[in-house]
Amino acid sequence: xxxxxLKTVIVDADLRRPTQHKIFGVxxxxxxxxxxxxxxxxxxxxxxxxxxxxLVLIPSGPLPPNPSDLLSLERFNTIxxxxxxxxxxxxxxxxxxxxxxxxxxxxxxxxxxxLVCRAGQTRNDxxxxxxxxxxxxxxxxxxxxxxxxPADDIDHxxxxxxxxxxxxxxxxxxxxxxxxxxxxxxxxxxxxxGKRPHGPETPLKEPVAQER
Numbered sequence: 002x003x004x005x006x007l008k009t010v011i012v013d014a015d016l017r018r019p020t021q022h023k024i025f026g027v028x029x030x031x032x033x034x035x036x037x038x039x040x041x042x043x044x045x046x047x048x049x050x051x052x053x054x055x056l057v058l059i060p061s062g063p064l065p066p067n068p069s070d071l072l073s074l075e076r077f078n079t080i081x082x083x084x085x086x087x088x089x090x091x092x093x094x095x096x097x098x099x100x101x102x103x104x105x106x107x108x109x110x111x112x113x114x115x116l117v118c119r120a121g122q123t124r125n126d127x128x129x130x131x132x133x134x135x136x137x138x139x140x141x142x143x144x145x146x147x148x149x150x151p152a153d154d155i156d157h158x159x160x161x162x163x164x165x166x167x168x169x170x171x172x173x174x175x176x177x178x179x180x181x182x183x184x185x186x187x188x189x190x191x192x193x194x195g196k197r198p199h200g201p202e203t204p205l206k207e208p209v210a211q212e213r
Contacts, residue, residue, distance in 0.1 A: 035047055072107055
């Protein structure tokens with residue numbers, strides 16, 4: 002998304018076992034937990050500008066003793082709304098669905114939820130229970146992502162041209178989508194000249210829109 006020119010913000014809302022700061026190699030001394038514990042927070046104070054253009058990370062920050070209570074605050078809604086004023090896409094990483102109530106709390110604050118499952122490991126009954134939980138919470142489930150798929154299961158798609166009677170790829174029975182007319186389209190992207198005044202592990206300041 003960021004490579005396509007969309008201003009993208011990743012929020013690590015897993016306040017139990019966060020991983021995003023490790024993936025991107027940034028400091029985790031401040032983040033969404035410190036923003037939630039601050040009166041009238043400026044989300045940029047907890048954000049990190051990364052080496053990838055248009056991509057910003059808000060790590061988890063120090064782990065609180067009460068993750069669910071902290072994520073339930075109205076202040077979180079305000080922070081997400083403020084981020085949405087700048088970003089085209091906001092991605093929120095959460096705890097596993099069935100391990101704690103945190104994910105359900107966050108799901109009710111978003112426009113859509115993607116259920117991420119691991120190929121060969123996530124059980125069908127766990128998926129069904131997760132879907133049911135989201136429905137009961139009145140959270141909008143937009144789809145399912147299957148990761149860590151074995152390479153052998155992917156390579157056969159490249160053989161369609163050689164197969165005289167190719168089989169149609171199956172549609173996952175766990176895809177839950179809505180009519181395309183209901184899809185929320187990102188706002189128009191303001192093109193920039195590619196200059197990045199912020200290095201890695203520095204707070205993100207007020208973005209400056211530049212002329213086309």
